[in-house]
Amino acid sequence: MKQVLFEGGVVGAGGAGFPTYAKLSEQASTVILNGSECEPLIKVDRQLMNDYVKEVLSGMMMFVEAMNADEGIIAVKKSYTTAIEAIRFHLGEYKKLRLHVLPDIYPAGDEVVLIYETTGKIVPQGKIPITVGCVVVNVETVLNAYRKITENRNVTTKFVTIAGEVKNPVTVEVPIGITVRELIDLAGGLTREDSVLIMGGPMTGNITSMNAVVTKTTKAVLVLPPNSPTVSKRQHNAKMDIRNAMSACSQCQNCTAVCPRALLGHSIKPHEFMRSIANGITSNVDTYLNSFFCCSCGLCEFYACHQDLSPRRLLDACKAGLRSNGVKIPDTPDKGVANRMREERRIPEHRLVNKLGLHKYDIPAPMMQGIGVFKQVQLNFRQNIGAPVQPCVKPGDMVAEGQLIGTPPEGALGVYLHASISGMVTEVTDSYITIKQ
Ligand code: SF4
Ligand code: SF4
Incomplete structure (x- = not known):
């Protein structure tokens, strides 16, 4: 298998x-x-x-x-x-x-x-x-x-929900490599022109553009108003986040109280991290190393913090910085037991939706069948964790849907990449392949 x-x-x-x-x-x-x-x-x-x-x-x-x-x-x-x-x-x-x-x-x-x-x-x-x-x-x-x-069907399509400020929220199965613009068209177009596009969910997704393309991990495109809390926080930079933490973190511990990993006995404590980063405390390095135990769920910043601070974004930045300096995940044991208040502290999804102001958009996005033909796709070499694929086609080659077009380097973690439509390879760059019908 x-x-x-x-x-x-x-x-x-x-x-x-x-x-x-x-x-x-x-x-x-x-x-x-x-x-x-x-x-x-x-x-x-x-x-x-x-x-x-x-x-x-x-x-x-x-x-x-x-x-x-x-x-x-x-x-x-x-x-x-x-x-x-x-x-x-x-x-x-x-x-x-x-x-x-x-x-x-x-x-x-x-x-x-x-x-x-x-x-x-x-x-x-x-x-x-x-x-x-x-x-x-x-x-x-x-x-x-x-x-x-x-x-014997290779992975060439992706199921994606398009929701938010679109005329007809839908879920569709589309060829990998079509654009966000094409997805929005399938949902009937935008209902407000100043909308911001999020690739992924409201908690962990990222701001994207109309020209971004669907990959093997694209699960949703959300179209949200610019003043939505899930949008505005993503427009801060780390310096602003630290400045805000310095001036406004009250150490109330609400963030740690609802943190799903802390509630299972893991060592992550976002309020301690915020105290250290806001005050430049370096005496307890564990506070920073514990950022590796954060799953980036975003509850601390989108739900818990009454001061509108961004512990998750800062934790993500800390993790990325540690990794780029070669620091590995520490091998330290956790408590091994769940917090006895865990059940009461779990966050009901409907409360989260209300807090984010998304209740208006939490409506069915029915599966749409027979969505037509796509003339062009862009298949990125990096579609998953592991090594990006290396192309095995060149411009001018004719390919059939499902045909192999890229393989990971020998022995590296990765999988094959296949053409998602039939047509001609028109471009092979150092990061993607374009196929046109
Ligand atoms: S919830 Fe906000 S104010 Fe309270 S400790 Fe956490 S980051 Fe600080
Ligand atoms: S983003 Fe990290 S620190 Fe914040 S609640 Fe989720 S797991 Fe805990």
Whole structure:
């Protein structure tokens, strides 16, 4: 199965895009399907678990069997009632699979939170899920694996939700490499011209442009007003964030109180980090090293902080700085037990949506079928975690949809890249390939 997934170009479709073949492990006792979508406004997983329920459940069984795991857990949020119904209808056909209904909290889709919610196990800080015998897979990833294994279909498309200030919010399956502009057109166009585009969810996505292209990890494009809190914070720079922290952090500890990793006993404490960075304290280096244990969920800055500060952005900057200086994740043990107030401190998703002022946009984005033909795609070499691919086509070559156009360097972590439409290769740069019909 590893080789098939590698050649099929299958990577995690819901997060950073870890090559799926590299997750397969003989030590796994539990495979967990992450059907929690994680961020508000994104509607991909719940619809796939309804529209492709048999493919997803069969795909899950393939993962369970390939790893000889004891069981597969289908983890779905309580509010996804249609998907739950569809899963319950078919689940009896799959002996090793069981359904786990998750509370509607944020971030239910964080791997560490998901594993605790479904199995009661705590992944030690800085470690990966297999440390506690678990492998977590995304719904679309499982569908892609199923399609490759049963139909020899390589990954050439992506399911994306387009929501916010658009005429018709939709979820679509599109060729990898089309532009955000084309996605917006599929949703009927903008409803206000001054909107800001976010690639990804409101909590962890990034500001993007109309010319950006869909990759194997694009899950949503959100169109939000410029005064939306999720937009304005992203327009600050780190200097402004530190200045604001110096003048306004009251050390109330609200950020640490709701931090999902701190609530599972990990050493991250955003209020301590803010105290150190705001005052230039260097005597306790652990405060900075603990930034490695932050999952960047954004609850501290978008939900908890009454002073409108940005602990997550500063933690991200700290992590990036440490990494670029060669500092590795410290191998220090955590408490190993969850905070006894954890259940009460979990954040209901509807409260987060209200706090972000997004309730107006939290409406269905139905799956649209038969979306037509795309004349051009740009396929980036870097689509996932690991090494970027090296092209194996040149300008002038004719390629068919699904044909191999790039491979990772020998022995490096990575997967194959395939043409997402049929046509002629018109450009090969040092970072992407363009194909035109
Ligand atoms: S919630 Fe805000 S003000 Fe309170 S400690 Fe955290 S960063 Fe400081
Ligand atoms: S972003 Fe904030 S709340 Fe989330 S894990 Fe990091 S420190 Fe904790």
